[in-house]
Each structure stands twice: as C-alpha cells, then as structure tokens.
Amino acid sequence: MAAFGLLLIPLGLSLAVRLGIFRQLLVSAGRMTGQLFLMSIVLLYLFRWDNPWLNVSWVILMIFFACFSAMVNSQLSFGRFFFPVFMAYFIGAGMILLFFNGIIVNYDNMFTARLMVVVGGMLLGNSLNSTIIGISHFYESIKKDNKRYLYLLSLGASQNEALLPFFRDSMLAALKPFMANMATMGLVSLPGMMTGQILGGADPQTAIRYQIVIVLAIFTAVTVSVALSVYFTSRRAFNEYGILKQDLFRN
C-alpha cells in the first residue's frame, strides 16, 4: 500500500500544473493493478493444472492480445493487417519460444506453464513495441515517401526491389532503439525481470544469465516478427500495378 502512496506525488503535480492526466493516471494505475491481480489468479490455476494444451492455448491468446494492442497503437487498418500480423507473431515469437524452452533451458517438459506462459509473456510483451514501430514505419514511409517508391518502380524495380530500401529502414527503426538499450543494459538500467529474480532470492549470477538469454531471444523475436509482418502484409497491401492500396490506414 505504501507503493500507492508514491502516486500522490504525480497526482499532486498533475493538479498543481494542470497536466490533465489525473483521471487517466488513476484509471491506468487501477487497470494495471486489476490486470496483474487477475493474472496472479490465472497463473495460480495454470500452474496448478499445468496442462500443455491449456498452456499453448494461453500463449496463443496472449499473441492475439499482443496483435490487438499492436494494431490499436498503429494507424493501420484492422481488417487488412490483423491476420498477417497475427501469423507473423505466431511464427516469430512462437519459434523463439520453442527454441528457448526446448534448447536453451532444456527442461524435461518444455510445455510446462512455468516456461510456456512466463517466458511467452516476456517475449511477447517486450517485442511488442519494436514490432509496432517496424510495421508502422514501413507503411507510413511508403505513404510519405511515395515519390521515392514510384521513382524506383520507374527505374525498373520489381515491387519487391522497390520495397527493399523501405524494408531496410523499418528494420533499422525497429532494432536500433533496442540495440542502444542492449548497449547500456546493466549500466544505466537493471532489467525488470532480473531485479524481480534477485528480489525473489535468486543469486545475481543466475539472474544475469537468464537475463542475457532472454534479451537475445527478444531481439531475435522482434527481427523475425517485423520481417514476417512486412512480408505477409505486403502481399495484400499492393494492387497488381504495384501501387499501395488506399484503405490500409485508419483515419
């Protein structure tokens, strides 16, 4: 409860200088508390039953929410993008999750809740932001730099050849902040998972080893998810003349 007392400072500041986020802040903090509380109950049962099918279904549900959240936070059309982005996430994050559980951790049962649900949540939660940046950047820059795209087409590029520079730029936009973050990790910030483990009584060396592995896994999941999202969506986003369809963005 003392932690909630901390909120008095931002709330007070909001009132004093009229930030206008008083209500929003209360709602957000409330949602966080409620969702995590609910999650603790869900996790309790997932751990108690520990059914592989249930665990996998739960991960798929999380992917669904991750996609939903990715779409809400971008300007892209739901109808056209939801399914391809979902598939990209499913393959991208799913593949890395299996690799992580099956080969890196190498625990007897890789579908156990402790690995599937928890690591799955880490991967999805942390790759979400970068993936949104990547996909949005790709389509927004084609729209904004339309002349460049048309110029390349007129120079004899096939659709994929003309899209390649945009793909490069959006991969960089998605990965660069992440790489900068990696470069300062431990110096500037101690990652939440590691802090949690150490507070929970794990020795720092174990916590650090897991942290390194998970950061690398998240980075790879982002790379694969963005690349596949762009690949899957770009097949539906252009007409046969190679022109970006008009109804891709929500206004």
Next chain:
Amino acid sequence: MVEFQDVSLKFGGNRLFDSLSFNLPRGGRLIIQGASGTGKTTLLRMMLGFVLPDKGRILIVGQELNLDNVWEIRQKMAYVSQEMQIGRGRVETFVREIFNYKKNRGISYRRERLLELLEDFQLSEDTIHKKLEDLSGGELQRVAIIVTLLLDREIYLLDEVTSALDQPLKELIVSYFTGLREKTLIISSHDKIWHQQDFSTLNLDKHGSST
C-alpha cells in the same frame, strides 16, 4: 509514342480529366500547363500505370497500357519529380543497386558514363563517393536525373524538376533535355524557361471542369 484516347478520371468527386485525348509522336515534346490541383502530376503518373483511368485508353509505344504489360512499359519511361528522397548511402552504391534490378541486368553499368554525366550536370567527380543524404536539394535532383539518363529510356517524364533550382541550373537542365533530339519529353512545370521552348502545350486549366 504517347497517346491518350478519351481518358476520364474522377478524383475525390472532382472530374480531373474528361475525355482527354492527345497523341505525341516519337521525339515529340509536350509541356503540361495548369494551376496546382489540375492534375499535372496525376497525368504523368497515369502514363506509368501508377494511377488508372476511369475510362479511356492510354497507349505507350503503340501498346495499350494494361496489367499484362505495365511492368514492361515502365521500362520505356523515366520519371523524375521534384524534391524527392531517392535513397540512402553512397551515390555509386545506389546506382549499382538500380543496375542490379532483374529488369536492368541487360544494361551494363559504365562508370565513365556516370562521370561524364556528372560533368555535364556540373557535379564534381567525387560526388559518386558522397552519400545521398549529404547532398543538397539541387545536387540530389541532378543525381536523380542522371540515373534515368544512364538507363537511356525513350520517354522522359519530368514533373517540376527545375522548380526548386536556381536560374543557371534551370538553364542547364532545359538545354540538356532539349538537346536530346531522339527522346520523347513530357514536362510539367511552372518555370517560364520551359515555356520559351518550342514545345507543344497541353493546358489543363482549359480542359478540366470541376463539377
């Protein structure tokens, strides 16, 4: 070489073109006039199959532009517009990437030709080692033009290419293109200097009817 037959196009409720017809022979020169919003850029983009007409036919080199040939027909044309970002990285790397496109593999990249064109357009030789993002607007515009000249296309579509340049550069570009006798030129521009040339004119102000 470039022929429009009864081409009509609506855009956002406005009738941009209504039964527009013209025929430009090989080596012909056409300047498209009109206030902004009358569809100059759209007209050029229609020739490349970037914008499709609601009605009518567009013929390029005698072939009607359609889905089967649009990617081939684009190979006959070069399209340059004003103030565009064309890419990143070194100029020569960019040019090599263009020549590496599957459709361009038949054309061989010759560095001497690139250097020659740089000189023609008053750019220094070391421009090929410079990065596209470090070039000024005027330099970038000339590089964009030079790339199309390297590909040696038959039809040049120039959309306000001289608008942002200073007078000596405008003159340089106009005299270069008017000197290319065998090429077909279609130009949209507000610059007086193009209008002083002996080109045919298509005035969209008179043609368009916004209803």
